[in-house]
Amino acid sequence: MLIRYFSIFLIAFIFAVESKEHVCNFKSSANSYVQNILQKFSGKNFSIFDSEYSYTVNLCSEKIAISRLSTNSHFEETLAFNAQMTSSNGDSWAMLTYPSERDTCDEIISVMIRCPTGNVKNGQLYRGDEECSPFEIGDNSLCPRSGWSQFWIFILIFICTFALYFFGGCLINRLKGAQGRNQIPHLAFWVWIGDGFANAANKFCRCHGFPEDDRSQISAHDEAILPI
Structure with missing residues (x-):
């Protein structure tokens, strides 16, 4: 029993240490939006790689954020x-x-997390050919989404499903x-639906003819008007 409790305590301690290692500590306070983005990349x-260096970027979980290794001399340099x-x-x-640990460029190194476009792929690191490029x-979650996109996807699925049902039937x-x-599948049901719409339209949208079409005031001496 004592061994069981000790094992549970050890597992909980390991998880606590790992979660603490993945907490992002900023030099200045960061809002929850940035913290939520970094959670998926922490650890x-x-x-x-390029022709001269191999770059490694680690967000939050290690002391060194950015380092590079020379592919020729195998000399590793800490950048941030x-x-x-x-x-x-x-x-x-x-x-x-x-703040950059080297004297070149603008003395600042940047890492941008954004919607994947062009050479930037989801969950992958990219850097331009220029030496000082960020x-x-x-991250796909940062791509702008329209509120209508899901609606139109639903409409498309509905139309395709109905077409498959109708033509397949x-x-x-x-x-x-x-x-x-x-040949129409469930013909009786669709006839009932059509009759229902027709009756509803006749009830709420009933149209009357023009006043001169009213035959209630026709005199007996008037000649009968044959329908055209």
């Missing part, structure tokens, strides 16, 4: 630390900035020997 190492990270964000992007990571009934409108 992951992203790597990218997570403890120095600051953040900014917009509606569809988040920018992480670090690192970029794609007609084909099956025809193979059974049905002719004409009897």
